[in-house]
Amino acid sequence: MSASLTLERDLEAFVRRDEAGRGRLELLVTGARCAACIRKIEAAVAGLPGVASARLNLTTGKLAVELAGNEAHPERVVEIVEGLGYRACLFDPAEAVSAIDREGRELAVALGVAGFGAGNVMMFTVPAWAGLFGQELTPATLTLMYWMAAIVATPCALFAGRPFFRSAWASLKRGKANMDVPISIGVILTLVVSFSETMLRGQHAYFDAAVTLLFLLLIGRYLDHRLRANARSAARDLLALQTPIAMRLSGEAEQGVPVAEIVVGDRLVVAPGDRVPVDGLVEAGHSEIDNALITGETALAPVTVGARLHAGALNLSGRLVMTATARSEGSTLAAIARLMEAGAQTRSAYVRLADKAAALYVPVVHTVAAATFVGGWALGLGPREALLRAAAVLIVTCPCALGLAAPAVQIAASSRLFRKGVLVKSGAALERLAKVDHVIFDKTGVLTEGRPRLVDAPDHLLTLAAPLARASRHPLAKALAAQAGAGPVAAEAIETAGQGVEGLIDGRRARLGRAAFVGIKDGDVRETELWFGFENDVKIRFVFEDRPRTDAAEAITRLRHMGLSVEVLSGDLAGPVRDISQAVGVDHWRAGLTPFDKAAIVDGLKAHGRKVLMVGDGLNDAAALAKAHASMAPGAAVDAAQNAADLVVTGEDLGAVAEAIDTARSARRRALENFGFSALYNFVAMPAAMAGLVNPFIAALAMSGSSIVVLLNAARPRLWRGR
Amino acid sequence: MNIVLFLAPASIGLGALGLLAFFWTMRSGQYEDPKGDAERILYDHLDEKPPVQD
Numbered sequence: 001m002s003a004s005l006t007l008e009r010d011l012e013a014f015v016r017r018d019e020a021g022r023g024r025l026e027l028l029v030t031g032a033r034c035a036a037c038i039r040k041i042e043a044a045v046a047g048l049p050g051v052a053s054a055r056l057n058l059t060t061g062k063l064a065v066e067l068a069g070n071e072a073h074p075e076r077v078v079e080i081v082e083g084l085g086y087r088a089c090l091f092d093p094a095e096a097v098s099a100i101d102r103e104g105r106e107l108a109v110a111l112g113v114a115g116f117g118a119g120n121v122m123m124f125t126v127p128a129w130a131g132l133f134g135q136e137l138t139p140a141t142l143t144l145m146y147w148m149a150a151i152v153a154t155p156c157a158l159f160a161g162r163p164f165f166r167s168a169w170a171s172l173k174r175g176k177a178n179m180d181v182p183i184s185i186g187v188i189l190t191l192v193v194s195f196s197e198t199m200l201r202g203q204h205a206y207f208d209a210a211v212t213l214l215f216l217l218l219i220g221r222y223l224d225h226r227l228r229a230n231a232r233s234a235a236r237d238l239l240a241l242q243t244p245i246a247m248r249l250s251g252e253a254e255q256g257v258p259v260a261e262i263v264v265g266d267r268l269v270v271a272p273g274d275r276v277p278v279d280g281l282v283e284a285g286h287s288e289i290d291n292a293l294i295t296g297e298t299a300l301a302p303v304t305v306g307a308r309l310h311a312g313a314l315n316l317s318g319r320l321v322m323t324a325t326a327r328s329e330g331s332t333l334a335a336i337a338r339l340m341e342a343g344a345q346t347r348s349a350y351v352r353l354a355d356k357a358a359a360l361y362v363p364v365v366h367t368v369a370a371a372t373f374v375g376g377w378a379l380g381l382g383p384r385e386a387l388l389r390a391a392a393v394l395i396v397t398c399p400c401a402l403g404l405a406a407p408a409v410q411i412a413a414s415s416r417l418f419r420k421g422v423l424v425k426s427g428a429a430l431e432r433l434a435k436v437d438h439v440i441f442d443k444t445g446v447l448t449e450g451r452p453r454l455v456d457a458p459d460h461l462l463t464l465a466a467p468l469a470r471a472s473r474h475p476l477a478k479a480l481a482a483q484a485g486a487g488p489v490a491a492e493a494i495e496t497a498g499q500g501v502e503g504l505i506d507g508r509r510a511r512l513g514r515a516a517f518v519g520i521k522d523g524d525v526r527e528t529e530l531w532f533g534f535e536n537d538v539k540i541r542f543v544f545e546d547r548p549r550t551d552a553a554e555a556i557t558r559l560r561h562m563g564l565s566v567e568v569l570s571g572d573l574a575g576p577v578r579d580i581s582q583a584v585g586v587d588h589w590r591a592g593l594t595p596f597d598k599a600a601i602v603d604g605l606k607a608h609g610r611k612v613l614m615v616g617d618g619l620n621d622a623a624a625l626a627k628a629h630a631s632m633a634p635g636a637a638v639d640a641a642q643n644a645a646d647l648v649v650t651g652e653d654l655g656a657v658a659e660a661i662d663t664a665r666s667a668r669r670r671a672l673e674n675f676g677f678s679a680l681y682n683f684v685a686m687p688a689a690m691a692g693l694v695n696p697f698i699a700a701l702a703m704s705g706s707s708i709v710v711l712l713n714a715a716r717p718r719l720w721r722g723r
Numbered sequence: 724m725n726i727v728l729f730l731a732p733a734s735i736g737l738g739a740l741g742l743l744a745f746f747w748t749m750r751s752g753q754y755e756d757p758k759g760d761a762e763r764i765l766y767d768h769l770d771e772k773p774p775v776q777d
Contacts, residue, residue, distance in 0.1 A: 035762035058759030116742040120735055
């Protein structure tokens, strides 16, 4: 490997290769919107040497690149896409292995078959219904119609019902009865009764009901599945962006390796702007470290040879060589991860609304159907009529509306939130969010923007220092340059890692950087600062602070109006936490907390019966996020926090928190309305079926009618507009 | 009445044809990128075929 290549990051770890040596690479491209974008990107990437083909999926934003040999460098693909003005990130192959959505495909096929069956069986049952109302249909024709209905409906129902039969069987083997048990019994019993009625030349056969019922139920199942699958893949995309690839030194060459493969004693290179992959000790280099995501502290920590580094910290200014002192699982993260696991367990104990409804529904329906059969027979109806009525009970009470009640509402709510930049991970998350009564905010990166901004410096001083700042890659200097705007750049600028930048401004030698570098004995370490001065002249101090988000105060007022109490928990020092809390209007704040303190506070509130929403972005929040009743993380959060959170906010707005709670509350209200309606419907339909007042026509009408009412209620746009 | 014996299978056959067409669209990945397909169809130089499934 040549000397220039060793400086480049080795990104071969992102390429998946088959036996023939053909490689596949995936990138997430943001900013592409139209056919012109597709054309530009595909043409540019496909034109690279060694690239066989490139295809952009506009819906998911994924660019799939097929490599013909070893010629194409992944870095070049990223560069060329970014050169066109789009943001491009390589995907971690482990995350990108998109498990083909088997379950979704099976449900879609079942749904298609059930739809076909439900539509075509009508051809024969509609004439049969006419016969029920005394129209001209001889008994022989009625029987013929039923036989033809049987030919269409039976295979369709048996095929489309497989997901239910399988789930019911699995549930019975465990000695329990879920919602799929009465559904399966209902469908099979309906088919059996309909066959026997047709053979005995009876009046009532329910072939259409069996397949229509499955069609309606499958709509609910499919919606629920889509909701979960979409959120899962979107969350996986976010995680894959923060790819855990570390640069390992073997001899003099750098090699990209997955973080999981690092062992104790490995020498690793951490470039400026990269995160520290595992805990370790600095072996060479100086730099400044941003620990904000781990401890919540905003002041930068200078590090030099021998200093301890924590996994997840951000290296700001200099190239560091470190020795790993722990594996990825053994790092500071491990303890936090254990806490998160415990939190996730308590959370999975949450029982969803639909499951609560099912727990009530299943025994009641079974009992009533059995009672109808036994009672009817005992009261002298005869076994045939009694069985027919029991089947009618199972058909009209079949939980189509119940199965649609929650998923239909939740998919409407989460797609609404998605458009507002909030990603909902599951329907259960929405239900939990609706019950929240206390909101805890982390400070850094949540209430604040999470990056330093210059505090009111006079314009003439800014103009003075700006040429040097423009020459530097340090984040503070960049913030200074951004404030000053475009202008001249200092000549002969040399950047000393971890110290500052030196150069000529109008022929005068000047320095910008840490206090000692500029010639000041010691600065105020409490604050984030930069010093500037010409040689043998007065030195000027620039102070930076992390500002609250512009809409933070407004968002918190809105939460208060919604009847929620608000608190700030931070790992930062008391001073900045107090300032920020006051600026956004929060009276309750605690500072200097460890990750374990935060989790303990959430536990304490829980013990007092509070339902806590935790909003946090750092590793120090991950445990609290997992333990809270509901949790949110911004899209810029570390992956552990995003993993632990129920909702991920991709935008910059803090107002999304109130928005999400609002939507979750109206979703819950509407799901309850739907359950109420389904209960009312069953309350009326069940006695009617027991009394033998239901014929196939009425059953079909009642069943589809109730499902449509529930769907329309979920889609009703007025309430979704919120405020 | 005899016409039913002809019409019923014919219409079911048409329905089944639609069902098969649905399976084909699903297998050939035509629901993978609705947004992109809507744009691709407008231009001759873009590959408008859905990507090959793994």
